[in-house]
Amino acid sequence: MHSPIRSVPRRGRDHRGLNVARWHGEADVVVVTPRIDQPPPGAEEVALHMHRLDTTGVRRILTGALHTHELGPFLANGFYTHEHLVLLRHDLDPSSSPPAGGSRIRRAWRRDHANVLLLDNRAFDQFWALDEAGLNDAVAATPITRFRVAAGRRGALVGYAVTGRAGDQGYLQRLAVDPDGQRHGTATALVADSLAWLRRTGARSAVVNTQDANLAALALYERCGFTVEPSGLTVLARDLAPGNASAAGTR
DSSP states (O other): OOBOSOSSOOOOEEETTEEEEESTTOTTEEEEEEOTTSOOOOHHHHHHHHHHHHHTTOOEEEEOOBOGGGSHHHHTTTOEEEEEEEEEEEOOOGGGSOOOOSOEEEEOOGGGHHHHHHHHHHHSOTTTOOOHHHHHHHHHSSSEEEEEEEEOGGGOEEEEEEEEEETTEEEEEEEEEOGGGOSSSHHHHHHHHHHHHHHHTTOSEEEEEEETTOHHHHHHHHHTTOEEOSSOEEEEEEEOSTTTGGGGGGO
16 A cells, blocks of 8 residues: 655756656656745746756656646646546544554664665556655655654564655655555554654644555545545646657647
8 A cells, every 4th residue: 555646746956936856767757846835837937847858858747746726837738647646635633543553663764765665666566666866855855754664573674654744734745565564554553653743743734645546545544534635636747759749738
């Protein structure tokens, strides 16, 4: 059970109102996301960024998970829907939070990163799986972050969670459990740890997103007190390769 693309932008090269980061370390694929500390970009600004990226050899642009009100400027520039995501919210009411559970959860250390990435690549398909740069982006995406791992027998890692807070808004940035270690309460324990930390540090609500076909993750979050928001999130894509750009909007 896991959460895919982050609800807040990855830090990367700043193009005024957009954060830009390489996707899986590929030189010609980037992910762009509106900055949370700037007004959303308009269609002309998105077009300018696309031109700049095209001149640097970028051939494909993906967006982060966008809210409905953020889609217009990208759709006007030929972006097409890559995937819809379900957005869920938790009001951090203790009565609607899961019990902490019995899994041993501890702080993640730098030496854990290699095993976290192995676990992540087992839990996610190739498109959503993180490389080291992506993991660093997830950890650095919010001003305050909590990075925790769950240890199984003999200390082996069986799950991890990255939780962030920006002001009074909390984000369950990333949650993954090893496929061979699911259904033992690890995911619930990690969610409980994240929600308790957010509540303790002053957050008023928390959000998480997942793929609409991931019924197991949806059931987990709803059991943990999250409710589905009426409008979800959308990941868009745009091809800049010659001959593909004009057709991008018709896919």
